[in-house]
Amino acid sequence: MSTALDTTSATMRVLRFDRVQRAAHWVNALLFAVLIATAIPLYFGSFFGVVLARHPVEQLHLWVGIALPLPIIVSLVGPWGRQMRADVKRFNLWTREEIAWMRSAGRRPLVAEKFNPGQKLNAIFIAASILIMLVTGSMLKWFRFFSVSLREGATFVHDSLAAVIVVVIIGHLFMALTHRESLGSIFKGTVSEKWAGTYAPAWLSELRGRSEETTP
């Protein structure tokens, strides 16, 4: 049985994202890309009177939107979702040091776990956004069950949150492109031990502790 820490490898690489997580990430990213690409002409086109075949674009936005929670849900359930579930637990549970680090806006030193508080917030934000966009989008699609005032509120939330999501994704892309090894792990799955020692030292010692237990 292979462990997360492959001590026999000369390159000493550790698994950060397994196959299921990588697949979930990229399907999720693709769905977000389609949603943003269809939202832009729907939103700005309707303001500036740009003419487009609105109906097919609208239908694509609708169905991709409905499919949006699927990659995460599928990656969480079942026997293949073990590491995904473990990482969700990591996103959820924060140490006192992490809370203090976040409060100091990253100025306090922190011995980072697998994910630092900023990365955790990004994941939580995206998860909450998927829920909120799905609910408000559904309210606009199946509007009959809601008063005009609630529809106005749903439009308001859907539009404003869309803008925030775009900003957060731009930030996510910026961080990815400026941290090449981290970026590599969402393609290949692994990072070097050296990287883990710098960016996630607490995680590395956790893996070492575990591999000492499993490999005599």
Added chain:
Amino acid sequence: MSDSPQRAPRTTSPVGRRVFLGLAALGAVGVAVGGQVQNFLSNAVGSGFGGALPFGDRFRIYSLTNTYPKISHSAFRLEVSGLVERPMTLTFDDLRAMPATTLTKTFQCVTGWKVPDVEWRGVQLSHILETVGVKPGGDYITFESYDGADRETLTIAQAHLPDVIVAYEMLGAPITRDHGGPVRLYVAPMFGYKSLKWLSAIRVVTELDPGFWEQNGYPVNAWVDGSTGNTNPRFGLD
């Protein structure tokens, strides 16, 4: 998981769950009060400037076709036909020569955006119907558009409401092409999709003929105040 022997057990709290639930609650509050926030903002800034707000009161222009129909004022014709005594083809000038009505109302879209204080000028539909004379059995009206894609429907009773007009001016100027000019229907008491753009024909018919939006699940009776409470798209017209 701090099962590592060299580290002391750490105290953790479920911050992730709290942030997630907090964001979800913020979203729910936004849905509950978003409409009022928007109203407050556009009142504070003044409705004229509402359009300058990032999520303010602006028209969102929808079209079913790839281009907006382009009809000059001189080429415009409005056919009024079907179950009528005197079928006619009206020109733009014919419409302008008829008694004019001005309405200033909030334009409300079914999906929840609106534009307050929009001034419309045009001819009451009831006046046109009286001019042509509706024959017995003419219970519905089908409106056709120059876009060739959309249609709209009203009952004969709805068509006689005083705030249902064939409009040729919007906000004190001729209706622009993107807003459905030169002539569009304006059904003030109903959601925006009933106000058919690029109006080309008014036909008095015996049976209801649902248009694009009605075929896609939007109610035929689209009262903004929901007064009929009727959600069946095909039946129960009053």
